[in-house]
Amino acid sequence: MSKPKIVSIFSGVGGIDSGFEKAGFDTIFASDIWQTSCDSLKLNYPSAEINCxxxxxxxxxxxxxxxxxxxxxVGGPPCPAFSKSRFYRTEKNRGLDDEDGFLTVSNYFRAVEELSPKFFLFENVHGFVFKPHSSALEYVMEESERLGYKIFYxxxxxxxxxxPQTRQRFICIGIKKEMDDFVFPEKTHYPPENKSNNSWVTAGDAIGDIDFDLVEDKAMQAGSKHKDLLRLIPPGENYLYFTEERGFKEPLFKWRSRYWSFLLKLSPDRPSWTIQASHSNNMGPFHWKNRFLRISEIKRLQSFPDDYHITGxxxxxxxxxxxxxxxxxAYVLAKQIxxxxxxxxNRKSKANKSELQL
Incomplete structure (x- = not known):
């Protein structure tokens, strides 16, 4: 039997595609607006049509x-308009009130309408379900209903x-109404306090065998002007280590006065915090050895194969x-689908063929 065909939009470097391909799907078309991502897609999916x-x-x-x-x-419309950071960017609109937010989400459902797939996977930041973004979720529900899909999110x-990363994502699966309901897969790993045999995979598990010389580019050092403070922070902590609330005798920072990722250091004994798209010299997570993470390391923390191609x-x-x-x-979800x-x-098709032969 041929592989089920998927169209991927807002594909980025192809994280969803990688999982779906591993589960036995075939990406026949992938699209992104950024040429660098398109170059990566071409290397990883040479048989797919790549649209930029x-x-x-x-x-x-x-x-x-x-x-x-x-x-x-499959696809995840760009998420800044629905992210937590947009709550602090008062000069910008949120959710569907943001022009780009509406453009991307509405065109996602234009794709659903024109392709009429058996299923769709819509991914976004977990802030998509926040009350200020209720109009966006309502839009997804209304468009799905109009186009003949029932959704499960x-x-x-x-x-x-x-x-090996605590990363929360909003996942919405749309299924044509005549098909059986979708059931989200059961968890396979649990926080260590649950005393489960399958604890979360830690950063140490994922990248503990990778190491580099600690020679850093002097023009851009981990922690920047706070590099000496970074060395004092225990693994798994951030700038809050130097606050009065944490018992620091001469506080250097006020409680929750910075982004959580400020001087954030990985612990080898727990998963990484969310790897964000932007990279700077004082925003972590940093390696527990007080250095920047390398691309090979964040690939593993994101669960990409070591041989996956990233350009730029x-x-x-x-x-x-x-x-x-x-x-x-993506693989876990694709396997469930x-x-x-x-x-x-496939089983029904084989059964029908057997009956015809009889």
């Missing part, structure tokens, strides 16, 4: 005409599925990896 233009200019009807049937649509923590300079590569959906999380729908279809 604004989503509003993509003709999905042409894609359907080429392939007759599209089994799935949840906020998943990637660490609960074996990713250091910051470009960091941005691509930091923006991605962890492939392992395949098990619930496509494996059943």
């Amino acid at each position: 233009e604004n989503i509003k200019d993509v003709n999905f009807r042409e894609i359907l005409a080429k392939h007759t049937t599209i089994d799935g649509l 949840n906020v998943l923590n990637a660490a609960d599925f074996g990713v 300079n250091f910051k470009d590569q960091w941005r691509q990896v930091g923006n991605a959906v962890p492939p392992l999380l 395949k098990s619930l729908y496509f494996n059943n279809l």
